[in-house]
Amino acid sequence: MNPSNYLFVSALLFTIGSLGVLTRRNSIVIFMCIELMLNAANLAFVTFARIQGNLDGQVIAFFTMVVAACEVVVGLAIIVSIYRSRRSASVDDVNLLKF
Amino acid sequence: MNTLALNAGVTGIPEAVLFWILAPLAVLAAAGMVIVKKAVHSALLLAYVMISLAIFYIAQDAPFLGIVQIVVYTGAVMMLFLFILMLVGVDSSDSLIETIRGQRLAALLAGLSVGVLLVAGLGHAFLSGGAVGLDQANSGGNVQGLASLLFSRYVWAFEVVSALLVTAALGAMVLGHRERTVPRRTQRQLSQDRFREGSELPGAPLPNPGVFSRHNAVDIPALLPDGTPAPTSVSRVIKARGGVLPTAPFELKQEHEEDEA
Amino acid sequence: MDSAHALASGSSSLLVWLIALPALGSAILLLGGRRTDKWGHLLATALSGGSFIIGIVELIKMLGRSGENRGVSQSLFTWISVGNFNVEAGLLLDQLSISFVLLITGVGTLIHVYSITYMSHDLDRRRFFAYLNLFIAAMLLLVLGNSYLNLYVGWEGVGLASYLLIGFWNQNPVYATAAKKAFVANRVGDFGLSIAMMIAFATFGSVSFDGVAAGAGKANSGALTAMGAMLLLAAAGKSAQFPLQSWLGDAMAGPTPVSALIHAATMVTAGVYLITRSNFVFDRAPTAQLLVVIVGVITLLFGAIIGTAKDDIKKALAASTMSQIGYMILAAGLGPAGYAFAIMHLLTHGFFKAGMFLGAGSVMHGMNDEVDMRKYGALRKFMPVTFVTFGFGYLAIIGVPPFAGFFSKDKIIEAAFNAGGARGIIIGSAALLGAAITAFYMTRVMIMTFFGKARWSADAHPHESGKLMVVPMVILAIGSLGAGALLSLGSSFKNWLEPVVGHGFIEPPARMTPLVVSALALGAVVLGVGMAYLRYVRQPIPELAPTNVSVLTRAARRDLYQDAFNEAIFMRPGQYLTRALVFLDRVFVDGAVNGIGALFGGASVRLRRVQTGYVRTYALFILGGAAIVVAAMLAARL
Numbered sequence: 002m003n004p005s006n007y008l009f010v011s012a013l014l015f016t017i018g019s020l021g022v023l024t025r026r027n028s029i030v031i032f033m034c035i036e037l038m039l040n041a042a043n044l045a046f047v048t049f050a051r052i053q054g055n056l057d058g059q060v061i062a063f064f065t066m067v068v069a070a071c072e073v074v075v076g077l078a079i080i081v082s083i084y085r086s087r088r089s090a091s092v093d094d095v096n097l098l099k100f
Numbered sequence: 101m102n103t104l105a106l107n108a109g110v111t112g113i114p115e116a117v118l119f120w121i122l123a124p125l126a127v128l129a130a131a132g133m134v135i136v137k138k139a140v141h142s143a144l145l146l147a148y149v150m151i152s153l154a155i156f157y158i159a160q161d162a163p164f165l166g167i168v169q170i171v172v173y174t175g176a177v178m179m180l181f182l183f184i185l186m187l188v189g190v191d192s193s194d195s196l197i198e199t200i201r202g203q204r205l206a207a208l209l210a211g212l213s214v215g216v217l218l219v220a221g222l223g224h225a226f227l228s229g230g231a232v233g234l235d236q237a238n239s240g241g242n243v244q245g246l247a248s249l250l251f252s253r254y255v256w257a258f259e260v261v262s263a264l265l266v267t268a269a270l271g272a273m274v275l276g277h278r279e280r281t282v283p284r285r286t287q288r289q290l291s292q293d294r295f296r297e298g299s300e301l302p303g304a305p306l307p308n309p310g311v312f313s314r315h316n317a318v319d320i321p322a323l324l325p326d327g328t329p330a331p332t333s334v335s336r337v338i339k340a341r342g343g344v345l346p347t348a349p350f351e352l353k354q355e356h357e358e359d360e361a
Numbered sequence: 362m363d364s365a366h367a368l369a370s371g372s373s374s375l376l377v378w379l380i381a382l383p384a385l386g387s388a389i390l391l392l393g394g395r396r397t398d399k400w401g402h403l404l405a406t407a408l409s410g411g412s413f414i415i416g417i418v419e420l421i422k423m424l425g426r427s428g429e430n431r432g433v434s435q436s437l438f439t440w441i442s443v444g445n446f447n448v449e450a451g452l453l454l455d456q457l458s459i460s461f462v463l464l465i466t467g468v469g470t471l472i473h474v475y476s477i478t479y480m481s482h483d484l485d486r487r488r489f490f491a492y493l494n495l496f497i498a499a500m501l502l503l504v505l506g507n508s509y510l511n512l513y514v515g516w517e518g519v520g521l522a523s524y525l526l527i528g529f530w531n532q533n534p535v536y537a538t539a540a541k542k543a544f545v546a547n548r549v550g551d552f553g554l555s556i557a558m559m560i561a562f563a564t565f566g567s568v569s570f571d572g573v574a575a576g577a578g579k580a581n582s583g584a585l586t587a588m589g590a591m592l593l594l595a596a597a598g599k600s601a602q603f604p605l606q607s608w609l610g611d612a613m614a615g616p617t618p619v620s621a622l623i624h625a626a627t628m629v630t631a632g633v634y635l636i637t638r639s640n641f642v643f644d645r646a647p648t649a650q651l652l653v654v655i656v657g658v659i660t661l662l663f664g665a666i667i668g669t670a671k672d673d674i675k676k677a678l679a680a681s682t683m684s685q686i687g688y689m690i691l692a693a694g695l696g697p698a699g700y701a702f703a704i705m706h707l708l709t710h711g712f713f714k715a716g717m718f719l720g721a722g723s724v725m726h727g728m729n730d731e732v733d734m735r736k737y738g739a740l741r742k743f744m745p746v747t748f749v750t751f752g753f754g755y756l757a758i759i760g761v762p763p764f765a766g767f768f769s770k771d772k773i774i775e776a777a778f779n780a781g782g783a784r785g786i787i788i789g790s791a792a793l794l795g796a797a798i799t800a801f802y803m804t805r806v807m808i809m810t811f812f813g814k815a816r817w818s819a820d821a822h823p824h825e826s827g828k829l830m831v832v833p834m835v836i837l838a839i840g841s842l843g844a845g846a847l848l849s850l851g852s853s854f855k856n857w858l859e860p861v862v863g864h865g866f867i868e869p870p871a872r873m874t875p876l877v878v879s880a881l882a883l884g885a886v887v888l889g890v891g892m893a894y895l896r897y898v899r900q901p902i903p904e905l906a907p908t909n910v911s912v913l914t915r916a917a918r919r920d921l922y923q924d925a926f927n928e929a930i931f932m933r934p935g936q937y938l939t940r941a942l943v944f945l946d947r948v949f950v951d952g953a954v955n956g957i958g959a960l961f962g963g964a965s966v967r968l969r970r971v972q973t974g975y976v977r978t979y980a981l982f983i984l985g986g987a988a989i990v991v992a993a994m995l996a997a998r999l
Contacts, residue, residue, distance in 0.1 A: 002116035004108045004231045007156065008222050010123050014130050014149070016215035021134035023207035023981050024198070029185055030139050033146050036177065037130055040153055043169075051160045052108050054232025056245045059162050060254050063246070066165075066172055067261050071268035073177050077184045078275035085278075090188045092976045093199060099974025200975055207977075210984040217991045224999065 007048040014041035026091045028080050032073070039069045109230025115159050126152040140190060143181050150174045161234035164243050319343050373422070376435040376452040376505060379415050379462060382408045384498035390491035398487045402480075405490035406473040409497055413466035420459055429860055431456055434507060441510075445566060453507035453570065457861045460704060461504040461634060464711045468626045469497045471833035475719055476618040478829040479726065489529060489616070496522035500627050504634055508569035509558045512635070516554060516599065519628045520547045526623060527615040539611035546608040550598015554635075557591035560584055574641040582646060589642050589649025593656060596632030600686050602660045607923045609683055610667075613675040617722030620675060625682050625718050626711040633686065633707055636693040637700050640862045644696055653694030654780075658791045661687030663921060665798035669805065670917035672906055673732045674721045677806050678714070681758065684795060685710050691788065692773045695780055700862035701855040702772040709765035709845050713757035716837030720751035723830055724810060727823040734809040735904050736818070741811040743823040746831050748811050750838035755807050757841040759800040759886050765845030767879075770796065772849075775878040793885050800889025808897045816904050 014037060021034030043062045050058025084090050111119075126149050133145040150173050157166035198204045237245050250258055285293075295303050319338050321329035329347045331339075338344060386408035390401045397404070423431050432455035440450040454462070473493060480486045499518025506512040521544075528540030561568050564584040565576035577585065596602065601609035601624075612624050623629070636643060636653060643650050664684030671677040685706070692703035725732060727744055741748040757764035760771060774796070778789035817823070825831070848854040906918075916922060 002111045002119060004111055004160075005222065006119060006123070007160070009219065010127065012215060012218040012222065013127055015218065016211050017127070017130045017134055019214060019984055020207060020211040023211065023977055023984065024134065024204060026199075026977075027139050029181065029188060030133075030142050033142055033181060034134065036173075037133065037146060037149065040150060040173070043165075044153055044156060047157050047160050047162050047165060050162065050237075051234055052231040054234060054237060056234070056237050056242075056249050057253075059165050059242075059246060060249050062162075062165055063168070063250070064254075064257060064261055066168060067265065070172055070177055071264050073180060074268045074272045075275070077180060078272040081184060081187060082275050084188050095976065096974030098972070100969040100972045200973070200978060203977060203981065206981055206985075210981060210988055213988045214984060214991065217988060217995060221991070221995050224995070 004048060004052060008045055011041045011045040011048070014038075014044070026093055028083075028090050028092045029077075031092060032076055032080070036069065036073065039065060111231075118155070118159055122152045122155060137196065139185055140182070143178060143185060146181075147174050147178045150178065161238055162242065164246055317345075320345050321347055323347060371426070371430065371433040372435055373419065373433040373454065374435060375415055375419060376433070376454055377437060379412050379419075379466075379505065380452075380498050380501045382411045382415075382498075383494040383501070387491045387495035387498060390487050390494070395487075401487035402473075402477050402490045405494045406470065406477065408494060409466060409470040409473045412497065412501065413463070413470050416459065416462045416466050419454060420463065423454075423456070423459060431860065446562065448508055448510045448568060450511060451507040451569075452505040452511075454505060455861055456858050457634075457637060457704070458504045460708060460858075461630075462501060464708055465497060465500050465504070465627050468711055468715050468837070469493070469500075469622060471836055472618045472622045472715065472719070475621075475722070475830050475833045476616075478827045479618055479722055480616065485529070489526075492522055492525045492529070493618075493622070496526065496623060496628070500631070503631055507571070508567075509554070509561060509573070510568050512638075513551075513554055513558065516551065516595075516631065519623070519631065520544060520551070520599070523547070523612070523623050523628055526619040527612045529615055529619070533614075536614040539608075539614040543608040543612050546601075546605045547598050550595045550605055550632075553591040553594025553598065557588045557595065560588040560591065564588070570638065573639075577641040577645055580645075582648075585642055585646040586648045589639070589646040590652060592635055592639050592642065593649065593653050596635050596690065597656060598632075599635075600629045600632030600690065601683050602632065602656050602687065602690055603663055604923075606660060606663065606683055607920065607927055609679050610671075610676050610920060613673070613679050617675065617718060617725060620679070621715045621718035621722065624679065625714040629682060629686055630689070630707050630711070633689045633693055633703055636690070637704060637862060640697070640700060643694075644863065650694050650696060654691055654784075654788060657687045657689070657691030657694055658788055659687070660684065661691065661795040662791060662798075663687070665795050665802065666913070666917050667920055668802040669798065670914050672734050674724065674734050674737075674806060674810065675718075675732055677734070677802065678717055678721060681799065681803065682710075682714055684799060685714065685758070688770060688773050688792065688795070691792065692776060695776050697863040698779070699773065699776045701858045702769060702776055704858060705845075705848050705854050706766075706769035706773055708848065709757065709769045709841070712765060712837050712840035712844050713754040716834055716841055717751055717754035717758070719830070719834045719837065720747050720754065723747040723826040723834065724751075724823075726826050726830070728817065728821050731817070731821065734806065735902065735906065736816055736821075737810045738813045738816040738902070739811070740815075740823055744825050746825055747834065750834040751811070752807070753838040753841045755803050757845070759803050759889070760796060760882055761886065762879075763842070763846055765841050765843070767882075768845035768849040771875070771879050771882050774882055775875055778878065793881055796882055797885035797889040800886040801893045804890045804893035805897055808893065809902055812898070813902060816902065 018034045018036075018038035018041060021037070022031050025031050025034065043065050046058040046062040046065070048058075050056055050062075080090065083095060087094060129145045129148045129152075133142045133149070136142055136145070150169060154166040154169040154174070157163075157169055234242075239245075240248075293299055319334065321331065321344060322333040324330045334344050383405075386405045390397050390405060393401070419433075423433075432453065434451060434453045436449055436451040438450050439447070441448040473490070476486075476489065476493065480489050483489065496519060499515050499522055501515070503512055503515025503519060506515055524540045524544040527543050528537045531537045531540070558568050561573050564580050565573050567573065567576070594605075598605045609624060609629070613620055615623075643653065661684045664680045664682070664687060668677050668680030668684065671680055689703045689706050689710070692699035692706065724737065724740060724744065724747060727740075727747075728737065731737075753764065757766040760767045762768075774789060774792045777792050778785050780788060910918075919925065
């Protein structure tokens with residue numbers, strides 16, 4: 002098996018994640034799809050590390066995880082505060098900045 | 101496959117088996133995550149994807165990263181997601197009807213084009229020689245190798261990321277903070293409210309469910325001294341659901357002998 | 362005639378006061394406002410009289426000098442000095458200008474006195490006197506300027522004063538329109554004067570009279586003819602000559618003193634002054650002189666014909682003014698042989714026409730401002746002094762000896778006949794015909810106003826006017842009687858002007874001797890008077906203007922269709938052009954500008970729908986953009 006198959010899986014997961022972001026309306030599900038995209042990127046990094054033979058890819062994947070964790074924290078806090086004021090978790094309901 | 105991919109050599113058989121079993125399942129789970137109606141189901145499917153990714157990491161000589169994936173991502177981050185789901189509403193589910201015209205089609209086009217482009221890009225990459233593998237990089241152990249990189253070449257990024265963590269925590273606190281608009285009612289004030297005229301709250305604690313009746317289940321109301329069911333003894337959720345059972349079969353039988361005697 | 366133009370050989374510092382006094386008066390009254398209402402008219406009259414006194418002083422000084430040295434000048438300051446174009450603000454007083462100065466200030470002061478009573482009921486009397494003084498100052502500047510540009514300032518000034526005074530009662534839109542009409546017609550003439558100045562500068566390098574006179578001998582005849590034609594256009598505008606004569610009749614909308622001063626004695630004679638002053642140009646451009654003569658002949662007949670059909674006494678007098686100035690222009694176009702007679706006729710005309718206008722004003726004053734002569738009749742019993750003074754003017758204008766007009770008009774007719782060739786006969790005959798028609802319609806005016814049966818309504822109480830009105834009329838009547846004889850004695854006036862305008866040769870043999878001319882002229886007069894007598898004394902005068910009249914009468918009533926012609930040829934096309942331009946501007950220019958605005962507006966209305974407010978569409982755009990970027994990067998590397 003060619004190790005670059007992992008890269009295809011990564012691309013596939015990334016695509017699925019982006020489709021989910023565009024299609025779902027529940028803000029938490031959208032967030033989860035973003036997490037999926039981040040994870041797909043991580044997989045790609047780790048595979049490249051293995052292919053290149055040095056650990057830089059893994060270090061970057063590590064940083065990506067940390068940043069993703071911070072992002073989840075803040076993002077969910079925002080979702081909760083929006084939910085408290087609007088009583089709705091749908092992203093289509095926060096559409097006031099329009100023409 | 102070989103003509104599309106960059107040629108990176110051949111892996112061992114165990115890894116191939118692992119890959120060919122887990123990878124399709126992971127992709128299916130990801131697809132399902134996007135498609136299912138209930139948000140909790142999406143969360144569970146995502147957790148599954150993350151775990152299989154962790155297994156991939158371990159299979160690719162990145163054990164540290166794999167464990168961190170399970171501990172941080174699946175453990176902390178997905179738990180956080182589930183907590184928020186509970187707060188927002190477990191039952192919250194999207195209708196599958198798309199409200200924005202043309203969004204589905206455009207999304208499909210955009211997503212597919214990204215995917216195709218990525219695959220094409222990958223296909224055009226080439227490598228001289230196969231995958232090097234991490235045997236030599238992990239010679240001192242994976243953690244040691246990572247640490248030596250982390251604290252030498254990437255130390256600046258490391259420090260910045262730690263500052264980011266602190267900032268994120270502060271941010272979450274600020275965003276989650278609820279400002280009081282009225283001062284908090286002290287216990288004394290609460291107690292005074294309870295005994296005030298016209299207050300609906302009872303002065304004394306409510307009877308537990310089922311008191312003075314033969315059952316003390318949650319869905320059977322307690323009986324007041326005059327034999328009528330106490331409406332406040334059953335959770336209003338159950339009342340709203342219509343699950344309150346009648347007390348008649350469970351009431352104490354009256355002693356008729358008192359009248360005869 | 363070389364060096365006929367009298368260069369000023371001396372200087373006098375009094376000249377500027379001639380202009381400054383009335384200008385000061387005008388400024389004080391206009392700026393002072395209502396505070397000066399009580400004494401404004403007296404101040405204005407006094408200042409006008411002061412200018413007259415300075416004029417007399419200068420005349421006495423001038424008489425003491427010899428013929429060639431009579432001109433004096435005063436240079437005030439250097440006005441324009443740009444490259445080769447140098448104009449000095451300077452004044453020139455020679456024999457020609459002193460004649461005008463005395464006429465303007467003399468008649469002007471008399472009319473100031475007259476107006477004190479005539480305008481005594483008007484609340485805006487102070488403003489009237491301010492404008493009168495302004496007019497006097499501007500007219501003096503016109504005749505005293507030593508270059509065409511200085512003359513132009515005065516020229517424009519009298520045009521302005523005329524506009525302000527015609528439209529004095531500007532609450533009436535008809536009067537205001539008449540004022541505008543006068544101004545616009547004058548403007549066409551001013552255009553001619555500007556072009557003439559430009560030609561002068563291009564040809565001679567100077568616009569001063571000295572400069573042009575010095576260079577006229579060497580210039581080519583084309584430039585001189587063009588300049589002469591343009592000067593003629595200017596004169597036609599200011600003096601109400603054909604083809605710019607349509608404004609004079611409407612100008613009678615102004616108060617009668619205005620008509621007397623401006624539109625009889627002074628402003629309308631400015632054209633004659635211009636032509637006479639430019640003798641060095643005209644004498645060398647025979648074609649231009651011929652044009653001048655033609656214009657004069659046409660106008661004198663034009664005015665005479667119109668005058669026969671007018672029932673408004675002021676309009677009849679205006680038509681006669683037009684005709685008499687035609688005589689003056691005709692004489693001025695005859696070259697050095699005619700300049701002196703033109704100016705002499707101008708001076709005598711000033712007396713009798715102003716006198717007749719003041720008389721008309723007196724009649725109107727006594728008849729509740731009625732101007733229709735059909736409502737007059739037999740007024741000589743009620744206004745005897747007016748009748749006598751008006752009568753003197755009437756006898757002067759028709760040319761009965763020994764009144765003033767006899768001397769001046771006959772001299773013009775004589776010069777016309779002696780102009781040579783078939784031309785002379787035509788011009789002379791036309792002048793004689795004009796004399797006959799003049800006699801006819803002036804007699805008509807006299808008969809309808811002062812003789813016959815009383816045709817006025819019961820509420821009119823004709824009475825003689827007050828002393829301040831009567832005295833100027835009497836003085837002017839004396840002038841109508843004696844001025845002509847005075848000026849003609851021993852050709853004194855002709856010799857007086859000769860250093861300025863040159864010596865007029867009459868080629869021997871003179872075709873017509875003065876006696877023959879006078880006989881013919883008197884014959885024409887008798888003919889005219891007789892016809893008027895037959896028509897208006899033997900037959901009763903209808904109170905309403907009869908409607909079934911001949912074609913000529915109908916045409917004369919409508920000013921020989923001059924207004925209709927102007928409107929059809931100039932006004933209507935102008936209006937159509939304006940409308941077309943407005944349409945173009947609105948549809949194309951505004952349309953283009955607004956169209957661009959609307960384009961952007963419409964585009965932005967459509968473009969802003971991109972901001973749907975939905976996060977998911979924005980995410981879609983982000984993904985689309987990312988796809989494009991990746992594609993571009995891949996394409997670059999392929």
